[in-house]
Amino acid sequence: xxxxxxxxxxxxxxxxxxxxxxxxxxxxxxxxxxxxxxxxxxxxxxxxxxxxxxxxxxxxxxxxxxxxxxxxxxxxxxxxxxxxxxxxxxxxxxxxxxxxxxxxxxxxxxxxxxxxxxxxxxxxxxxxxxxxxxxxxxxxxxxxxxxxxxxxxxxxxxxxxxxxxxxxxxxx
Numbered sequence: 001x002x003x004x005x006x007x008x009x010x011x012x013x014x015x016x017x018x019x020x021x022x023x024x025x026x027x028x029x030x031x032x033x034x035x036x037x038x039x040x041x042x043x044x045x046x047x048x049x050x051x052x053x054x055x056x057x058x059x060x061x062x063x064x065x066x067x068x069x070x071x072x073x074x075x076x077x078x079x080x081x082x083x084x085x086x087x088x089x090x091x092x093x094x095x096x097x098x099x100x101x102x103x104x105x106x107x108x109x110x111x112x113x114x115x116x117x118x119x120x121x122x123x124x125x126x127x128x129x130x131x132x133x134x135x136x137x138x139x140x141x142x143x144x145x146x147x148x149x150x151x152x153x154x155x156x157x158x159x160x161x162x163x164x165x166x167x168x169x170x171x172x
Contacts, residue, residue: 046085048158049092050141050150052078071098073109081142081150082110085161087168089113089122089135089142118169120162137162 054077062072079093095109113135114122120137134145139159141149152158 046161046164047082048161049153050081051153052080052093053150054078068097073097075109080153081113083116083137083142083158083161083165085164085168087116087165089116089124089137115172116165116169118166120165137165 061075073095074097076094076096079091082088082090082092084090089112091111091113093109113133114124116122116135116137121135123132123134125132136143136149137158138149139152139155141151141158143149
């Protein structure tokens with residue numbers, strides 16, 4: 001029967017006897033299994049997106065508070081709005097940051113605009129000192145100011161979130 005130190009050294013030799021690549025794979029697999037089996041893992045709240053807007057309204061605009069190498073990150077040429085079951089209205093789209101090159105799909109930026117109230121409305125300050133912007137959400141989509149609504153990519157999914165958003169707003 002092996003002693004404790006013999007058992008420990010066997011395990012150490014078992015793990016360290018592999019190549020660096022094999023050890024990395026074993027460790028990543030073990031950590032992945034631990035992560036998947038964690039019961040209290042936080043999940044993203046349910047959300048719904050509008051269709052992509054390609055009108056260029058935000059194209060090339062700076063994302064407030066996001067700077068890389070002292071240069072602001074800019075919105076790309078498409079974006080969409082997103083609502084969450086937590087009552088958040090977000091703006092999501094590709095971003096371009098100075099000095100960063102990517103291959104494949106460009107990185108997305110998500111900006112929290114405001115928290116919706118029970119009427120599914122909110123007002124967000126602008127980053128450039130201009131007047132705050134009013135947003136309204138309904139079954140047709142997201143309306144910015146007095147503009148036309150930007151339609152939902154999946155209207156049923158969006159409408160299903162409205163009760164949760166109203167409940168969340170009442171708790172505040």
